[in-house]
Amino acid sequence: MNNIKTYLFEKKFGKIGLKKVFLVLFTGLAIGYIPYATIALISDLTTKSNRYAAILLSADAITGYDHWAPPIAFLGSYPSWTLYFNSLGYKTDYIFSATYKDFIKVLMDEKYQSIVLVGHGSFNCWKATDELVSTYDIERLAGKFKKKQGEWFQLSCPSPDYSPKHLGEMIMANGNYYYYAGDKAGNIDFVMDALFAFNHIKAEKKN
Secondary structure (H helix, E strand, C coil), X not given: CHHHHHHHHCCEECCEEHHHHHHHHHHHHHHHHHHHHHHHHHHHHHCCCCCEEEEEECCCXXXXXXXXXXXXXXXXXXXXXXXXXXXXXXXEEEEECCCHHHHHHHHHCCCXXXXXXXXXXXXXXXXXXXXXXXXXHHXXXXXXXXXXXXXXXXXXXXXCCCCCCCCHHHCECCCCEECCCCCCCCHHHHHHHHHCCCHHHHHHHHC
């Protein structure tokens, strides 16, 4: 612990201490982020709509029980995603450590017309906190839910598995389902879409 304390608060990088670097970064972040997040909060509170975007944040990040991950994803994405959906006439509903049951609830509830999935996954599935959601699950529920009219964003790896149908294709009525290109996606992809409201993932699908 003493070594960590020394490294973080006493070690010098040139003439600047790491403590001072952290302080400057934190201050800059607070000055920029807090007003932005406040604007988003006010926007969501004042958006009058019975349509919602459900944002499901899985806690299966590294060990499978990473309940610290959803709050970080929330803080990073809340301003831009909230303002994005508000501009389309949707309110936002963040679901932390989203489970399989949470996903099914969103699927069945007609107030949710847009869906965002964050976590591990593939072309044909998404890993909720407790278990996998796959195209097989959607097939079993065919006729029991109405397809969604908004947008589907799946922020996970896009590698194909066992079906030519994307998970979002089976749920969206209008073809507005978005996923990354190639076989893999990383943190830089997620960060770009958190900061710039899905511009990156939309461009990936076009390519």
